[in-house]
Amino acid sequence: MAILLGAMACERQGGTAPVSPGTHVGYYVTTGGSSSGDGSSTSPWDLATALSGAGGKVHAGDTIWVRAGTYLGTYDTNLAGSAAAPIIVRGYPGERVIIDGNDGSGNDGFVVHGSYTWYWGLEFRNSDPTRTTTSTSSNFRPDVVANNGTHIKYINLVIHDGGVAFYTYTAMPDVEIYGSILYNNGWQGPDRGHGHGLYLKNDVGPVVARDNVVFNQFGYGIHIYSDVGDGRLNGISAIGNISFDNGSLASTGPSAEIGNLGQMNANNLEGDVPNRR
Known part of the structure; x- marks a missing residue:
């Protein structure tokens, strides 16, 4: 709860103080x-x-x-x-x-290549206010953070108001996202709410999502999934996450908090707030 309240307080702050040396x-x-x-x-x-x-x-x-x-x-x-x-x-x-990916390019906001790098204490968003479309495309809004590197850690991030908040490419092993807050991501299509908090897939692993707070996406909270021919689901773990109220922004109502296909899930807390529309 402390980490969640701290993030909300940060979100309400306006502007920044002058930068000192x-x-x-x-x-x-x-x-x-x-x-x-x-x-x-x-x-x-x-x-x-x-x-x-x-x-x-x-x-x-x-x-x-x-x-x-x-x-x-x-x-x-x-x-x-x-x-x-x-x-x-x-x-x-x-x-x-x-770090705001709304530059009009339509490209994913923050794509990580390379290896053995930690990204720590950063906030990511896409300030484009458009959240509805007549298209059923799964790429209407860009991903906010996309991992295409190996041996990468993401620590204490805040990711909000994008397409998919955090996406992993399948060929890149050894990825961890820890202690992060992901909320208000996705968009409304004519068929359903699109855009998940954590969208995880991997050919080898490990990919670990640990102690994150994931809520208020249009789509799933944590989506461990791959289409046929688009990568595998190996070595993926979701441990100690809190996932709630996902799908609440979509007109179709709540989505799965944690959708997985037999991967390791341990000590995760899931829940929905009733649709109040």
């Missing part, structure tokens, strides 16, 4: 940063530069601190740490970092 060791990103910067707290990078590795300047074991503000755009990351020394991309302590 950073004191933590590592590289820095600000909304006014530049590719010509050196990544220091006084000459920070823009987000795209940092996520591409800044021309080889970011190495295993480095930390990239993302400072307060809204970063509008779609991003593809390509960072490679090591098993002993992952790269960490983290929101600066005490600051609200929002």
